[in-house]
Structure formats: C-alpha cells, structure tokens
Amino acid sequence: MVLDGSVNPGTAHYLVSNIQSAPEEGYDLIIIQMNTPGGLDLAMRDIIREILASKIPVATYVFPPGSRAASAGTYILYASHISSMAPATNLGAATPVSIGGMPNPGSEDKEGDKEKQGAKKSPPATDSNQNAMHKKIINDAEAYLRGLAAYHGRNIDWVKNAVREGESLTSKEALEIGVIDLIAESPQQLLRDIHNRSVRLPSGKVTLDTADMSIVEVEPTWQMKLLSIISDPNIAYILLLVGIYGLIFEGYNPGTMVPGVIGAICLLLAFYALQILPINYVAAGLLVLGIALLVVEAFAPSFGILGVGGIIAFLFGSFMLFNEPETGVAIAIPILVGVTIISVILLSFVLTLAIQAKQQPVVSGREELLQEVGVVQHDFSGEGWIHICGERWKAHCDTPLHAGQQVKVVAVTDLELTVVPISGESSSGDTFS
Structure with a gap:
C-alpha cells in the first residue's frame, strides 16, 4: 500500500480497510510505503489503532529516497511492527499544530512578559486558556508517542525532542539512536533484512518468514482518491460554499440549470466530507x-x-x-x-x-398611471372614457370634459381612473376658452 500525501480520512479509510482485509485475503505481511508531510490527528489515530490491532505484521517503509515521514508520519512509523527508511529520507517534526496556519498559542514575547511583570498585571483569561490548551495537546502527543515507542521497544528519549522541539532526523541518524529498525535500499531488500525478525502482535510474539514472499501492490481506488481530496477541510469548505451559492444563483434565475446542477453536486460532495470531519x-x-x-x-x-x-x-x-x-x-x-x-x-x-x-421611477403597474396625462375620447360629465398609455380606460371626473381635452390621473380604483382636467389644452395642442 502507498501513503503518498497528507494523512486524512480518505487515506485512513484506504489503509484501514486494506489492513482489515489483508489476513482474509491470505497475506502474511503488510508494507506501507510512506511519503507524507503529516495530516489530521483523528485520521492518524485510526490508522495506528488498526496497525496495533492487526493480526499480521505491518512494516512501514519511508520510500523512495527523498521522501519523509513528518508529523503524523512519525507516529505511524513508531506504531508499526517494522519501521524502516530508505537512504536520503527523514522523519520527525512531530509537534501537533493547526493546519489552518494559526499562530502558536503558547508563544509569547519575552519583552512583553517583562512589561506585564513590571506592571503587575495578570495575563488575560483567554491567553491562559490558550496556553493551557496548548500544553494539554503537547503533553497528550508526547505521551502517545512515548507509549508507541515503549510498545515496540524503540527510542523513548528522542520523543520529547520530536514533539516539543519539532526536531527531525535523517534515516542514518534515526537508525543510530534506535528510532527505526533498519535502512533498506528497496522493498525487496526490506523483505530480505526482516527475515527471522521477531515482532509483537496482539496474539503474542511471532517470527517473520519473508524468504519466499513476493510483493503485491494494492492501489487505491478512484473513490478513495476522490475521498482523500474532498476530505481536506479547505476543499470541503470551498465545496460547501460553491454548492450554496450555486443554489442561490439558481433561485435568482430559475431555469438556468447550470448553477443549480453544479451547486447540488458540490453540496453533496461537501456533505460527504463533513460527515467524516469533526x-x-x-x-x-x-x-x-x-x-x-x-x-x-x-x-x-x-x-x-x-x-x-x-x-x-x-x-x-x-x-x-x-x-x-x-x-x-x-x-x-x-x-x-x-x-x-x-x-x-x-x-x-x-x-x-x-x-x-x-x-x-415606476414603469409598470398601477403606480405608473398616477400623474400620467391622458386624452378624453368623447364629451362626458361624471364618467366616460379616456385614452392613456396606449390603452382605453374608464375615467371619473367631477367636472365636465370635452373630446380631445387632456386630463391627469390622480387616483386608481380597481379598473377606474380618477382624473382632473389640465386647463385649456387638447391633444393637438389647441386651447379651449
């Protein structure tokens, strides 16, 4: 199996499902070829739990040369029954951080501390809460990695440097201080070097027999690759917003179809990612x-x-x-x-x-008729007909009106207009005495 990229729910599902099914499919050893910058804590812990519970040994191999097992990758490497690296690879930088790029809540300016002490003021409660939370996260991460190191008999002393100082090691340095088990040039050499090694499984210690083993590559399916992409919090967030805005634009312009279809697809993908994210x-x-x-x-x-x-x-x-x-x-x-x-x-x-x-200005409806000027079609007193805005309307006026006289609309009641005469003007511009 290959872990190439961030540790997220997608990669966790891929690794966990294959670790669970490997014994049933007749495999005797699992090799995880790893190159990762780190990833999500929950996904990492899911992978580690499955490795520790595996019925067959799991060997994690940082390969090819130039790869790394940073942050979450270091924890997975410590948890594996066999931890190995290729030359020109590195591991470490296991300090837990927010992937959102937030500043370290535990860092404080020394000069600022001195000023606070001189002023005899206690730090704000929010800073204390952040510092306490930061310490809890660091302590939890260190204890977790120390437990993994003790479980497989690896270097415990270096754990503090990896978690608290973010220290990294080359493959040669890691082998010298007992962080990893061996350095191998290739997966085939890894099989040869781990032959007759003893590892600890839930059922007890077993001795590996890899002399006649052949390597079968298990590639992730396209569904797992897609899940790995959309389960990134940033991608899930963008999909959520694109989906919502797409439906909003479709609501503004019903029948457009394109924004609605794109929005619905993005929204469903976002919901799929959100159900596996905290x-x-x-x-x-x-x-x-x-x-x-x-x-x-x-x-x-x-x-x-x-x-x-x-x-x-x-x-x-x-x-x-x-x-x-x-x-x-x-x-x-x-x-x-x-x-x-x-x-x-x-x-x-x-x-x-x-x-x-x-x-x-209003260009349609009843309000459009107010203050409009129409022309009387026939002489009438009380009620009659006028021509206004290209239409024939029934009108009411308290004074007698003559054909061709201009009137102004002052009110609209249902389909009847109330008009007043415009003194002495006709539609042709003639005046009346």
Whole structure:
C-alpha cells in the first residue's frame, strides 16, 4: 500500500480497510510505503489503532529516497511492527499544530512578559486558556508517542525532542539512536533484512518468514482518491460554499440549470466530507445563519443591516467550523479571508443594484398611471372614457370634459381612473376658452 500525501480520512479509510482485509485475503505481511508531510490527528489515530490491532505484521517503509515521514508520519512509523527508511529520507517534526496556519498559542514575547511583570498585571483569561490548551495537546502527543515507542521497544528519549522541539532526523541518524529498525535500499531488500525478525502482535510474539514472499501492490481506488481530496477541510469548505451559492444563483434565475446542477453536486460532495470531519455544530449554525441573512438581504434589501450581520455570522462560523484544537483541523486563514472578501463584494453588488432600482421611477403597474396625462375620447360629465398609455380606460371626473381635452390621473380604483382636467389644452395642442 502507498501513503503518498497528507494523512486524512480518505487515506485512513484506504489503509484501514486494506489492513482489515489483508489476513482474509491470505497475506502474511503488510508494507506501507510512506511519503507524507503529516495530516489530521483523528485520521492518524485510526490508522495506528488498526496497525496495533492487526493480526499480521505491518512494516512501514519511508520510500523512495527523498521522501519523509513528518508529523503524523512519525507516529505511524513508531506504531508499526517494522519501521524502516530508505537512504536520503527523514522523519520527525512531530509537534501537533493547526493546519489552518494559526499562530502558536503558547508563544509569547519575552519583552512583553517583562512589561506585564513590571506592571503587575495578570495575563488575560483567554491567553491562559490558550496556553493551557496548548500544553494539554503537547503533553497528550508526547505521551502517545512515548507509549508507541515503549510498545515496540524503540527510542523513548528522542520523543520529547520530536514533539516539543519539532526536531527531525535523517534515516542514518534515526537508525543510530534506535528510532527505526533498519535502512533498506528497496522493498525487496526490506523483505530480505526482516527475515527471522521477531515482532509483537496482539496474539503474542511471532517470527517473520519473508524468504519466499513476493510483493503485491494494492492501489487505491478512484473513490478513495476522490475521498482523500474532498476530505481536506479547505476543499470541503470551498465545496460547501460553491454548492450554496450555486443554489442561490439558481433561485435568482430559475431555469438556468447550470448553477443549480453544479451547486447540488458540490453540496453533496461537501456533505460527504463533513460527515467524516469533526465539525463544530454551533459554527455550522452561524454559517447557515450568515448565508440566510445574505439571501434575505438580496431579496428584501435592508440597505446593509442584514448583509453586515450575515457577513459577521458567516465569518465567525467559517473560522470555528473545523477549529478543534485537539484534532488540529482548521480552515486556512487565506481561504477564510478570500471567501469573506468575495462575499462582501457580492453583497455590495447586490446592494448597489437594489439602491439603483429603488431610485428608478415606476414603469409598470398601477403606480405608473398616477400623474400620467391622458386624452378624453368623447364629451362626458361624471364618467366616460379616456385614452392613456396606449390603452382605453374608464375615467371619473367631477367636472365636465370635452373630446380631445387632456386630463391627469390622480387616483386608481380597481379598473377606474380618477382624473382632473389640465386647463385649456387638447391633444393637438389647441386651447379651449
């Protein structure tokens, strides 16, 4: 199996399902060829749980040369029954961080600390909470990696450097201090080197017999590749927004079809990704509320009040949607800023159109007839007929009117107009005495 890329729910599903099915399909050893920059904590732990529970040995191999097992990859390497690397590879940098690029909550400026001490002021409660959360995450990660190291009898002392200092090692350095078991030039050499090695399985210690083994590559299906892509929090977030905006645009222009179809597909893909990602439901509610306010602003303009509230709710909901410190899942700040800017531009565009539409005169309906000028068709007193706006209307007037005389509409009641004469003018421009 190949783990090439980030550790996410898609890759976790691919690895877990194959580890579970390997014994039933008659395999005696699983080799995970790994090259990863790290990934999601929950996905990593799913993989590790399955490795530790596997009925057959799992060998993780950082390959080809130039690859790495950074962050989550280091944990998986420690958890494997056989941990191996190719030359010119590296591992480490196991400090848990948010993938959204948030600043380290535990870092503080030393000069700022001195100023606070001189002023005899305690730090804000929010900073204390962040520092406490940061310490909890670091301590949990270190204890987890130490437990994996102890389980397989690997170097425990280096764990602190990897987690707290973000230290990395080359394959040669890792072998020298006992972080990995061996260095192999190729998968075939790996099989030869691990022959007769003893490993610890849930059923007890077993000795590997790899002399006559052949390697069968198991490629991920296209469904797993697709899941791996859309399960990235940033991709899932973008799909969610494209889906919602697509349906909104379809609502503005019914029958267009293209925005509605694209929106529905993106929305379903986003829902599929969200069901396997740890989301904050309060944040999801804020996100929905923000979009709803933007839609209401578009259909019933409040000249910015609902729109501004919608953007604020939308921004906070987006920021907190995946912002779970324990899992390291978050949306990248540039994407949040970009989406917010686009939403502001769209809102401004809608508000501009609404203001322009409100300032334009009425061109249809009953209001159009008010103050319009018509021409009397026949002499009448009380009720008669006039010609106005290219149509023949029944009109009422308190004063007698003459054929050809111009009148102005002052009221509209059902299908009858109330008019008053325009003194002394006819449709041809002749005046009457």
